[in-house]
Structure formats: structure tokens, C-alpha cells
Amino acid sequence: MKHKRKNLAPEFFAFDIDGVVADTMGTFIEVARNEYGITNLSKDQITNYWLEQCLPVPEKIVWEIVDKIIKDPFQVGLRPIEGAREGLKAFFEKCEHLTFVTARPEKEGIEAWLHDLLKELPPNQIRVIATGVHEKKAEVLKGYGYKYFVEDNLDTCIQLYEHGIGAIVYDQPWNRNHTPFKRVRSWKELLELTGL
Numbered sequence: 001m002k003h004k005r006k007n008l009a010p011e012f013f014a015f016d017i018d019g020v021v022a023d024t025m026g027t028f029i030e031v032a033r034n035e036y037g038i039t040n041l042s043k044d045q046i047t048n049y050w051l052e053q054c055l056p057v058p059e060k061i062v063w064e065i066v067d068k069i070i071k072d073p074f075q076v077g078l079r080p081i082e083g084a085r086e087g088l089k090a091f092f093e094k095c096e097h098l099t100f101v102t103a104r105p106e107k108e109g110i111e112a113w114l115h116d117l118l119k120e121l122p123p124n125q126i127r128v129i130a131t132g133v134h135e136k137k138a139e140v141l142k143g144y145g146y147k148y149f150v151e152d153n154l155d156t157c158i159q160l161y162e163h164g165i166g167a168i169v170y171d172q173p174w175n176r177n178h179t180p181f182k183r184v185r186s187w188k189e190l191l192e193l194t195g196l
């Protein structure tokens with residue numbers, strides 16, 4: 001008899017936003033091109049989570065652009081990652097709620113963006129928690145009883161693991177170092193892990 005892989009229960013999932021639901025790095029490249037005339041950037045160059053360490057862009061401009069993306073996701077035209085909207089709706093249909101935990105310093109802008117992305121879903125069943133720092137994510141997730149977190153920052157995945165949270169790496173050019181964690185390359189693969 002063939003061994004069937006056990007699905008991960010979708011009700012125990014929570015999600016990072018930037019790099020998992022929002023194509024934040026893609027938006028960074030667009031803002032650099034449209035507002036700063038920096039035309040030689042591509043997403044594959046982003047081999048490090050910290051943009052100033054891998055892109056030929058002055059640190060001051062990196063922070064200006066990041067600041068714009070944090071303050072007003074609509075104004076910069078933040079786009080979702082392919083399949084994220086449909087994937088989140090599938091999680092919602094099963095669990096009747098969604099929880100996002102971001103290291104952004106404030107939740108207002110990105111929360112409005114998520115409500116717009118998922119406008120068919122009741123906003124009061126979409127929880128967004130902004131921790132301000134990556135290090136607090138594990139504590140927050142444990143507090144709510146979540147077991148799995150989809151994340152694109154490997155350092156955060158390691159911290160989650162140390163706190164007993166199952167990190168699932170959302171594959172991106174900046175997280176391709178070797179890791180022992182589960183890795184998904186698309187929202188379709190993520191849904192397959194849960195049997196949704």
C-alpha cells in the first residue's frame with residue numbers, strides 16, 4: 001500500500017504578507033524605475049532579504065522606497081503574488097478566518113490593502129497583526145495557537161522553528177540558501193500541502 005502524505009491542517013496556518021501575499025520586491029523595482037529612473041534592476045538580483053546589501057541602489061533611496069511601500073500600498077500600486085488571492089480564499093472557505101502577522105511597524109496601510117484584495121470576505125474575520133520586528137512573530141503566533149507560518153525570510157523561519165512553529169518557506173530569490181524547512185514555490189503548492 002502506498003503511503004499517503006499527511007496534510008497540514010489549514011486552520012493552524014497564518015501568513016506573512018510581504019513576499020508571500022504581496023509582490024513587495026517587484027513593486028520596489030517598479031518604484032525605483034518609475035520614480036527614480038533606476039532601470040537596471042530585476043527580481044533575480046535580490047539574493048538577500050536586505051535590499052541595500054544586494055542591489056546597486058544607494059541605501060538612502062532603498063529606505064525612501066521601502067517607506068513609500070509601507071505607508072501607502074495603494075499609491076505605489078502594490079500587487080499580489082500570483083495565486084495568493086485565490087489561495088487565501090480557499091483557506092478562508094475552510095477556516096472562516098485568516099490571520100496575517102507582519103513585521104511592518106504599522107498595520108493600517110497593509111490591512112486596507114488586504115481588505116481590498118479580499119473584498120468578498122468579511123473584514124472582521126481577517127486579522128492583521130503588525131509586530132514591528134521579525135523577532136516577535138513567533139511569540140504572537142504561539143499566543144494564538146498557530147502551528148504553521150508561511151514566510152519568505154529565512155532568519156524568521158529559524159526563529160519560528162526554535163519556538164516550535166512549523167515554518168514554510170515561500171520560495172523567493174532571496175531565500176534559496178539550504179534550509180531544512182518545507183518550501184513551496186507557488187500558492188498552488190501551498191494548497192497542496194494542506195489538501196485544500
Ligand SMILES: [Mg+2]
Pocket residue numbers: 016017018019020151152153
Ligand atoms: Mg515577508
